Structures are given as C-alpha cells and as structure tokens.
Amino acid sequence: MKQLWELFFTFAKVGAMTFGGGYAMLPVLRREVVENKGWVSDEELADYFAVAQCTPGVIAVNTATFIGRKRQGVWGGIVATLGVVFPSVFIITALAGVITAYAHLAWVRHAFAGIRVCVCVLILNAVIKLWESAVKGRLALAIFLVVLAGSLFLKLSPVVYVAAAGAAGVVQEAVQRRRKA
C-alpha cells in the first residue's frame, strides 16, 4: 500500500511539472524514476517511451502505466496513471471556473488571442518535427496528403483515417513480402 502511494505521488509530481506534450515530460520523468528512485534504467525508460508513442493515447499516460506496472503489477500501472493525470484534473477544473468568470474582461481576451497565436506556432513546430520522423517514403507521403485533404474537406470520423492508414501499412508489408517470396 505504501508503495502504491509512492507511485501515485511520484507520478503526480511528474504530471504537475510537465508542460505541453509527451516529449516535454521526458527529462522530468527521467530525473524522478531513473535518478531519484532508481525504479527503471535508462534503457528501460527509452524502451517504454518508444512503445508509448505507438500505443494509443497520451504518451505521458502510457509511459506512467508501463513504469507503474513494472513496479507493482496491474494495480501499480493503474495507480501511476491516476497519479499522472491527477494534477491536470485538479488544476484545469479549478482554472476553468476562474477563466469563465473573467472571460468578459478585455485584457483576458487579448491575452488569449496572443496565446492562440503561440499555439499555432507550437503546433506548426510539432508537425514539422513529427513530419521528419514519420513521413518517409512514397506511401507515407501519399497517406499524409490523402488524410490531410480528407480531414480538411470531408467530414469523416478520424477513426476512419487511423484504421485505413494502419491497414495501408500492413498491405504494403504483405505486398513486399510476396514480391520477395
């Protein structure tokens, strides 16, 4: 029980100190679970992080589940995950009420207009970075263009694109294998 609490608090700390997305949390996470606690090695963390990026969901959450499971089994995985989301739930619900109350003030609206500009730039930077690692080869480029056009002009559920693109990757692999055989 004590160890489960320790998992919860450690990951709550990581959640509270993460700004932005998955990559931003890596240094904070590393300091806590590799250096301070010695729960996992650098190699294990790299493995978890790599797989966390290609399992569904938020990367920070997936990594927390991996490490929690390694420490304390299934319950450890669940507790570590609840820990990492706890600060978000707490801070956002507290803040959302405040923001709604002050949303009519001119300077709050101006500040948000400024932040929105920054969000555009941050998304552009994220897309460039993801592009460099994900869009390699003709099939990847074709998938990118088709899904981009589809998302902009059709009103399909994103689930359709995810499923179709995953299937396209598998089909390509199968075709290549048949050719070799």
Place this chain on the structure above:
Amino acid sequence: MIYIALFWEFFKTGLFAVGGGLATLPFLYDMAERTGWFTSSRLTDMLAVSESTPGPIGVNMATYVGYVTAGVPGAAVATVGLITPSVIVVLLVAAALKSFRTNPWVEAAFRGLRPASVAMIAAAGLSVAVLTFWNGEASGFGKIHWLPLALAAVLLVLTRWVKPVKKLHPIVFIAVSAAAGVALGL
C-alpha cells in the same frame, strides 16, 4: 445520460488517437461538430489553456472538455474515459514488450499510421490558424489579421532559428505571447 456519452466519446478518442496529446485534437473537433457540447472556437481557447497549464496536453484537453460539458464530474469522467483504453492496451503490450517492439506487422501498421496522425494534427492546426489569422467578414487586405500574423512570424523565428532562445521552455513563449496580446490589443 451525459456521463456515459462523455465516457464513450473519450474512450474512442483514447483508443484511436495515436502519437500523443495533440493527436486527440482532430477527435475533439469532430466531437464538437457531432455532439454540440462545445463550439470549435471554444475548443481553441481550451487548447490555449491546456498548452499553458501543467500536465500533458491530451489529459488537460479531456479534463477541460469534460468540465465544460458536464461540470467537475464530467471532467473526471472524460479523463478516465481517455486513459482507460491506454491502460488496457499498455498492460497487454507490457506483458510482451519485446515481441511487440520487434513485430514486423506492428511496425508496418505504424509506418502507415504515423503519417496519418501527422496529417490530422496538421489539419487541426490549420483550423486553429484560420480562426486566428483569417477574418471572413472583411474584404481585401482586411481578410487577414496582420498583427497576429506578424507575432506568429516573430515567434516562429524565435522558436526555430534563434539558437539560445529556441531551447527555452514553451511556457516562456506562451507567457510572452499573452503579454504581447495584451500590449498590442489583439
């Protein structure tokens, strides 16, 4: 029952959004259009808050959308909905981590999936950009909000090419942008 609907919507998001928090964005825009729980311009403000508060973006967005839709219980339900499929999938994968990582079919599926994920994030980013920089009601040069666009250009240069500055934490740029927004009266 709004809580069951919320849980289900976020369960789907958590199950199909691959590649981190921003990958949930297209699902949230889709949700805004289908359910009418919140507007897409409200979602853009929520994204701004989620980027500038502690916690992973995807989780912050889920909490915020849940809160806007159904108060504090909604925030909790949406967040739990988002993380439930992750936890299940990770617990299953963790048992066979090595073979999952090296399985060529899994690898092939992700080779297809990753560019799709980037494209959907790009499309969501474009819709945020349209809200920020485009004024459909004006005509001629007035159609573009020039001041925000100039700020974006400055930020882009700072975050990508200015050596000591670009290493700074994104929260620094968010704070500067908020201040610039107030100073310029955006």
